[in-house]
Amino acid sequence: MSLLGVSLIAFFLSVAALAPVLAPAPAGSRDPYSIPQDGFSPDPVPPSRAHPFGTTEQQFDLYYGMVWGTRTAFRVALQVVGVSVALGVLLGGAAGFYGGWADEILMRLTDIVLAFPDIVLAVVIVTVRGPGLDNVMFAVTAVSWPSYARLMRGDVLSVKERDFVTASRALGASNARLLLRHIVPNSIYPVLIVASLSMGRIVITAAALSFLGLGSPIGHADWGQLIALSRNWILGSSGDPFAYWHTVFIPGTTIFLFVLGWNLLGDAVRDILDPRQQ
């Protein structure tokens, strides 16, 4: 199972790396992330020789969108998880170590953010700041960091009472040294495990915001948005209910496999890092 996860992510990584080779941007294109349009007909066209995955409404090429969308997906996943884990470790670690009023304020803040239905808060943030991929990433980060912060704080609280920390303090180690050399390395693993397990969920949340039409402008290579383009076509044409199956099936399967890859990989990471599960 974990092998499947590794191969899925390796596959997507190579697609992302080889995007310019697999789907060369048309000559004269300024932005490789904008999907080329073949005409402006409103009806999607099923897969053909010219468009191996078919086209969406307004004739955006799905194959091109899938290939370049891989880069977008990695960027969103890594950036959101990276920034929220960094924020969580920093704030949660400081709160757990220093305690006192800063700890109290931070924990109440996380209570509040966690009490929000996260998609609604994210939608408010994106709507206020204006639609766009950067704002989607900002919003998803804003709703994700509190769970890491709480986890980190809890671990720091228990690690800082251990004997080796007391011993090091008795030897005259500074706070910074205690935190960086002793406490953080011994308390960061649970956060990393949760981070690797939540990678898939974060991709889904970001795609959901794009699906709601809050992401990048139409035509940008972004999977969630390509699925949103399929919403009007699920009924097919008269006599052929599955006439436009490719518009939902192809981007849907792509997101599914990407998330599945991260989830299987996350399981593997947990098995390696968490000895209690063995």
Add this chain to the structure above:
Amino acid sequence: MLAFALKRLLFLPLVMFGVTALLFSCLQFLSAEMRASLYVKDPRQLSQLEAVIEKYGLRKPMPVQYGLWLKQVARGDLGYSETAKMPVSEAIAAFFPATFELTILSFFPILFVGVYFGVLSAVHKEKLIDHLSRFVAITGYSLPSFVLGLVLLMIFYGRLHWFPPGRYSLETDMLVHSTAFRHWTGLLTLDCLINAQWSAFVDVVKHMILPAATLLYISVALLLRITRSSMLEELSKDYVRTARAKGLHERAVVYKHALANALIPVVTLSSLLFIGLLGGVVITETVFDFPGIGRWGVQAAQQLDIPGVLGATLLSSFLFVSANLISDLLYAVCDPRIRVGGD
């Protein structure tokens, strides 16, 4: 225990203050003119923007505006939701029962399937059924609800015409809005039964099958995994060996002894899951055009219908905090070793 519960109850209004204050500070990113234009419906009135800003105090600092809103809430007035086209309190009364019915219809299958297959997985560890149910669970966990929803709609609505989206069909719509139809409970399925409208009942249930199936598939994984790992832990304990050694039937060992103890984390997790569903499942409700709290909340957020967002989030954050309290208390009730509040 009582002291603990009371302390947590006091905490509830604090979180609600925080949630609304946070929303208000998000809105400060918008200029006063933009916020004023949200109140103006007719483009010809845009010239009177200054008057609107004056009337609603939109240029005042955030805490003052927040205070004004709190004063309004204290009078029992939650405002008017532009997306729902009705006052917020009425909108909650209209949308919450729909979400509640959907929750009931999806929660019990999730609970049953999750626990049943979790136990099977643990008992037959590393056998075919274990691999199979874990694989199905992780695929469900990896599938975005909007993808699954669209595919289900394509098959069961587009092709087979079995389960349409929305809340009910046109005939049912006319029926429930006619004077002959009495709304006893507000829950449409129950009301249909009480009014002896069988075909309307079937119609309403039919509209809930697809969203409920979507929720089942995407949420069952967590419950299944927790049941499995908790069950595995219990099965490896000494008392299970004792029970087996004294010749007890394997079924009795598994279901009477081990399961009773393994269910503790399952109970707390499922209470969180239940309230999570009750707070509105935003994307699933949106895909199926199901008029519940989640769809309303996200529509209000997209159109910056401020009273609407405040109403929807107040409700779901209230549910969230109560769910945490309930799950903590359940934990203490189920497991006598845990004493909350340190007494």
